[in-house]
Amino acid sequence: MTDETLDQLGAALSDLHRVLRRRAIQRTGRAALPDAQVEVLRLVQRQPGISVREAAERLGTAANTVSTLVGELTSAGLLRRDRDPADRRTVRLALTEVACERIAAYGQHRRELLAAALAGLDATDRERLRAAAPALSRLADHAAELP
Numbered sequence: 001m002t003d004e005t006l007d008q009l010g011a012a013l014s015d016l017h018r019v020l021r022r023r024a025i026q027r028t029g030r031a032a033l034p035d036a037q038v039e040v041l042r043l044v045q046r047q048p049g050i051s052v053r054e055a056a057e058r059l060g061t062a063a064n065t066v067s068t069l070v071g072e073l074t075s076a077g078l079l080r081r082d083r084d085p086a087d088r089r090t091v092r093l094a095l096t097e098v099a100c101e102r103i104a105a106y107g108q109h110r111r112e113l114l115a116a117a118l119a120g121l122d123a124t125d126r127e128r129l130r131a132a133a134p135a136l137s138r139l140a141d142h143a144a145e146l147p
Contacts, residue, residue: 013136020110020113020114021110023109023113024106024109024110024113025106027109027113028102028105028106028109030102036065036069037069037072037073037078039059040055040059040066040069040070040073040079041073041078041079041095041099041103043055043058043059044079044093044094044095045095045103048093048094048095049092049093049094050092050093051084051090051091051092051093052066052067052070052091052093053090055070055093070093073099077096077098077099078095078096078098078099078102079093079094079095079096079099080093080094080095080096081093082094
């Protein structure tokens with residue numbers, strides 16, 4: 001791929017993410033969480049019971065930074081810290097019911113917005129995007145594994 005194509009793809013993906021996030025948050029009527037907090041919540045959603053240390057490794061950031069984010073999310077009622085029964089020094093993270101409801105509402109708004117935007121495209125573009133979805137998912141996975 002050329003640099004121009006890579007720039008176009010990156011810009012399109014970034015623009016789509018930003019627009020869907022902003023509009024979905026507007027529909028929920030809540031203030032947006034900082035991206036770093038959202039990353040922690042998404043990680044805990046994918047890997048319930050992850051420790052702070054493991055989360056820091058997965059996110060590629062310092063454990064004290066993740067610990068601060070976890071503290072903020074716990075205070076906001078979005079995360080729960082549970083002691084690991086096998087090792088009482090380790091804290092395991094879980095989403096609260098409030099967080100699950102908030103994530104579900106956000107996801108529903110995001111899906112509705114994406115469906116409405118897709119409906120505005122012609123059938124050929126919709127099919128191309130549907131076919132590209134698995135490859136884009138794999139692309140995100142590969143990008144996450146890069147050093």
